[in-house]
Amino acid sequence: MSVWVMRIGHRPQRDKRVTTHVLLAARALGASGAFVDTRDEVLEENVRSVSERFGGGFSVKTGVRWEDVAKSFEGRVVHLTMYGQRLEEGLSKISEGEDLLIVVGAEKVPFEVYERADLNISVGNQPHSEIAALAIFMDRLTAGSALYSDRGGKMTVIPEERGKRVEERDP
Amino acid sequence: MSVWVMRIGHRPQRDKRVTTHVLLAARALGASGAFVDTRDEVLEENVRSVSERFGGGFSVKTGVRWEDVAKSFEGRVVHLTMYGQRLEEGLSKISEGEDLLIVVGAEKVPFEVYERADLNISVGNQPHSEIAALAIFMDRLTAGSALYSDRGGKMTVIPEERGKRVEERDP
Secondary structure, three states: OOEEEEEOOOOHHHHHHHHHHHHHHHHHOOOOEEEEOOOOHHHHHHHHHHHHHHEOOOEEEEOOOHHHHHHHOOOEEEEEEEEEEOHHHHHHOOOOOOOEEEEEOOOOOOHHHHHHOOEEEOOOOOOOOHHHHHHHHHHHHHOOOOOOOOOEOOEEEOOOOOOOOEEEOOO | OOEEEEEOOOOHHHHHHHHHHHHHHHHHOOOOEEEEOOOOHHHHHHHHHHHHHHEOOOEEEEOOOHHHHHHHOOOEEEEEEEEEEOHHHHHHOOOOOOOEEEEEOOOOOOHHHHHHOOEEEOOOOOOOOHHHHHHHHHHHHHOOOOOOOOOEOOEEEOOOOOOOOEEEOOO
C-alpha cells in the first residue's frame, strides 16, 4: 500500500503553518508523499529539510491541480470531511494493499471533490482540524505501524521517559 | 475520566490558526476544556462559537500559566513530545478513569515541562505536528468513543457517503 496526500485550498501566506503540519504529519505517519495545489517553494524546502535530517523518502510537489493528480492516480481517492461516512465504515471499504490518495481541504472544499472522491470519510462529525483528521485516519489505517519505524535518517530520536536523546549517524 | 488540554507557547498572531486547531481537535475528541498560556480573546470567542452551534460543554481559558494550572490540577500531567516514551508504553501507565492534563507545546518547550510532567509521551519519534499528536493520543485513549457522540447541539452533522447533511434542532 502506498498513501499520498493531496492538500487543496492552500494559500501560502495564511496557511503556511497549517499546511506544514499536514505534510509533516503525513510523512511521520507513513505517507509516501504529498501534493499541494498552490506553488510554495518555502513549504517544499521546509519539508525536504526534515526528510534530509530524519530520513525516509517523502516526495513533495506543489503547484499541481487536484483534478490532474486524481485523474492520473491509480488507486482510490479518499476525501476527509466532517460530512462524510463514519470512519469505521469508510475504513472497512478499503482493501489491504490498496493505494490511496487522501484529499485534505482547507476551509472551503469545492463540491466536485465530494463527487470525484471514491470515498468521503469523516473523522468524527464535529468541526475540528484537517491535521487531526488526517492523523487519526492514517493511524487507524496503518494500525500505528509508522510511528516508530526506522527511517535511516542522519538523526534518530530514541524514546525516553524524560529528556531528549538523539542519535546521529554518519551519512 | 476528564481530560484537559494545556497549550503552551501560544503567540496570538503567529499561532492563531494552529492553536484553534489544537482546541477544536481537543473538543471534538472528548476533552472537557483547554487552557492557553497567552491571553487571546479572539481564540476564546472562535472556539465558544463552535460549541454554541455544535453543542457540548467545552471550557476555554486563556492567559493562564501552565505552572499554575499543573499545580492545582488533581490528576496526571501528560506532556506530548517527540522525545517521550513510546505511545503504547505511556498509555499503559494511565489508569482507567484517571483525570489528565495534556500539555501541548509550540516550537520550544521549556525543560521544566519535561521535569514536571508525570509522563512524557511521544506519538511517533518523528518531527510532525502537536495537533496530530494530540489527536492520535486522544483517539487511542478514548478508543474513538468521542468521534460521533451526541453533543446535543443546535446543529448536528449526519454522516453521509456523499454531500452534506446537517440537522438543526430548536434550542
